[in-house]
Amino acid sequence: MTPVMRIITSRSIARPFLIAAGVFLSRGVPALDFSTIDWQLHGFASQGFTYTTSNQVFGASRGGSLDFTEVGVNGSVRLLPNLLFSVQGLYRNAGGSDREDFRLDFAQVDYNATLFDSALTLGVRAGRVKIPFGLYNDTRDVVWTRPSVILPQSIYFDTLGLRQAMIAADGGLLYSRYNWGNHRFNLEFMVADPQDDTGDATEFLTGIPDAPGMMEGRPLFLGRAVYEWMGGRARAMFSVVDLDRDFRSDTATVPSGNIQALYPLFSLQYNEERWSLTAEYGWVASQRSGFTPVPLESTSEGFYVQGEYRLNEDWSAVLRYDVFHADRDDRSGRSLAEQTGQARHRFYARDLAVGVRWEFVRNWLVAAEYHNVDGTAWLSPHDNSDLLQGGGDPHWDLFSVMLSFRF
Amino acid sequence: MFRSTGILHRLIRCWWVGSLLSLAFAIGIGCAGKSVLAAEPGPKIYTANGRADSLSAETLREIFFMRLTSWPDGTPIRVFVLPDKHPLHVRFSKEILGVYPFQLRAAWDRLVFSGTGLTPHVVETVDEMLERVQVTPGGIGYVNK
Numbered sequence: 001m002t003p004v005m006r007i008i009t010s011r012s013i014a015r016p017f018l019i020a021a022g023v024f025l026s027r028g029v030p031a032l033d034f035s036t037i038d039w040q041l042h043g044f045a046s047q048g049f050t051y052t053t054s055n056q057v058f059g060a061s062r063g064g065s066l067d068f069t070e071v072g073v074n075g076s077v078r079l080l081p082n083l084l085f086s087v088q089g090l091y092r093n094a095g096g097s098d099r100e101d102f103r104l105d106f107a108q109v110d111y112n113a114t115l116f117d118s119a120l121t122l123g124v125r126a127g128r129v130k131i132p133f134g135l136y137n138d139t140r141d142v143v144w145t146r147p148s149v150i151l152p153q154s155i156y157f158d159t160l161g162l163r164q165a166m167i168a169a170d171g172g173l174l175y176s177r178y179n180w181g182n183h184r185f186n187l188e189f190m191v192a193d194p195q196d197d198t199g200d201a202t203e204f205l206t207g208i209p210d211a212p213g214m215m216e217g218r219p220l221f222l223g224r225a226v227y228e229w230m231g232g233r234a235r236a237m238f239s240v241v242d243l244d245r246d247f248r249s250d251t252a253t254v255p256s257g258n259i260q261a262l263y264p265l266f267s268l269q270y271n272e273e274r275w276s277l278t279a280e281y282g283w284v285a286s287q288r289s290g291f292t293p294v295p296l297e298s299t300s301e302g303f304y305v306q307g308e309y310r311l312n313e314d315w316s317a318v319l320r321y322d323v324f325h326a327d328r329d330d331r332s333g334r335s336l337a338e339q340t341g342q343a344r345h346r347f348y349a350r351d352l353a354v355g356v357r358w359e360f361v362r363n364w365l366v367a368a369e370y371h372n373v374d375g376t377a378w379l380s381p382h383d384n385s386d387l388l389q390g391g392g393d394p395h396w397d398l399f400s401v402m403l404s405f406r407f
Numbered sequence: 408m409f410r411s412t413g414i415l416h417r418l419i420r421c422w423w424v425g426s427l428l429s430l431a432f433a434i435g436i437g438c439a440g441k442s443v444l445a446a447e448p449g450p451k452i453y454t455a456n457g458r459a460d461s462l463s464a465e466t467l468r469e470i471f472f473m474r475l476t477s478w479p480d481g482t483p484i485r486v487f488v489l490p491d492k493h494p495l496h497v498r499f500s501k502e503i504l505g506v507y508p509f510q511l512r513a514a515w516d517r518l519v520f521s522g523t524g525l526t527p528h529v530v531e532t533v534d535e536m537l538e539r540v541q542v543t544p545g546g547i548g549y550v551n552k
Contacts, residue, residue: 036482036483038485038525040519041526043522076519081477081483082476084525086523088522090522110522110523116479118466118475130523132521138521139520142516144516145517145520181465231504267453271510273507313491313492367452
């Protein structure tokens with residue numbers, strides 16, 4: 001047991017706080033029983049090193065970049081068996097792709113009720129909540145919960161501005177879980193205000209560099225349906241995000257407009273003792289109106305197939321093929337290149353990745369991977385200013401190592 | 408365009424065939440392994456007052472995945488486990504819950520880092536497990552038969 005866990009489980013530090021909390025709460029909630037309160041503190045710290053043969057990922061990676069740091073600390077208090085408060089602070093640096101530094105990742109309250117002999121659970125979660133999208137989105141900043149240092153970029157954009165709007169949102173979600181023998185069904189529905197004024201999300205959504213103005217309008221809708229067999233031995237999932245936002249420009253030279261996007265995602269996973277197979281397929285159908293005389297419509301697509309193999313408890317390996325097309329009706333990028341004057345490789349990316357991870361001491365891991373990439377579609381324009389001037393290398397390699405500790 | 412769809416189709420086909428083959432393989436191993444395991448003492452669910460003795464595998468799974476958080480009388484459920492690599496934890500996960508230890512670990516990590524649940528308390532030995540479960544109201548763990 002680590003010292004931190006010993007402190008947490010023995011609750012020696014907790015006692016004065018709990019007494020204070022108990023005294024405070026006992027005024028309003030006289031029946032609150034003290035012995036029912038549980039709390040935990042957890043966190044992680046990860047440092048990455050990225051090297052690319054050409055193009056830049058997470059800082060100036062052509063010469064080797066250390067601009068990939070993820071540090072988070074969270075606390076959860078269970079006041080009643082079915083009432084949980086939790087908060088997480090996050091520091092993240094990813095070169096030009098993420099310049100937000102410290103942020104409040106989530107701050108939420110979760111309440112649920114179980115019915116029919118605990119077979120059905122109905123719950124509500126509110127505050128700043130993580131966006132439950134696909135297999136990895138809600139904990140994607142923690143290398144321990146993702147299969148590789150760099151997630152499949154066709155689905156989980158990490159270098160593009162849209163990332164900020166996909167991580168967490170302010171609002172609430174309703175969820176239900178139903179168990180029937182070895183089958184488990186899970187439904188979530190979320191209504192929340194996305195953080196699309198943060199980072200480069202506004203710029204990404206409007207397509208206007210340094211877009212001067214505010215995003216507003218209808219909150220995002222999200223739905224996710226999950227089916228699990230045998231505690232997750234097999235898992236099938238459908239998630240969908242529906243975004244309808246207005247950009248209100250601050251200046252007369254830049255027009256205001258509306259952005260609509262629908263992002264459905266299908267996910268499949270099968271887990272055996274030694275290996276796991278995972279695949280996800282999704283597309284973003286978007287429409288921008290008001291910025292140009294004629295509304296711009298496009299539908300991108302992304303998918304990957306991934307295999308993980310566990311050599312033993314400490315070592316595992318991952319192999320993945322990940323594809324992104326900016327327009328699924330123009331997979332070669334030829335007509336987009338003609339329309340925009342940009343290079344063809346800006347509109348697709350095919351990434352073959354192989355990696356290993358090693359948990360060398362309990363709660364410490366090192367993960368290393370190699371990517372062979374054809375195309376530059378998901379590269380950050382902030383780290384690659386030459387891309388907008390027709391530069392960039394369509395064939396490139398990426399090497400990444402990450403060291404992480406958690407408690 | 409033609410080339411990439413071809414690769415996708417081939418990969419998906421391989422994936423399905425692989426899944427089916429390994430499922431058959433796993434069932435075979437599971438059947439072959441049963442007679443050997445029955446001879447050794449196995450894991451057994453443990454609570455101070457025996458209230459979990461008659462629970463189904465599905466309910467135990469909900470408890471150890473930290474999704475079911477209170478006993479029928481309203482007491483919070485406090486879950487105790489041995490470290491991920493401990494032989495008894497491995498056997499408990501596989502034989503009682505019907506899952507692999509990495510699945511439990513992945514689920515606990517997701518709960519903690521999305522703020523949607525608490526993790527079990529980790530104890531180092533079976534003796535410590537007995538002791539902690541006995542003194543913790545609503546405690547549940549597992550021991551050797």
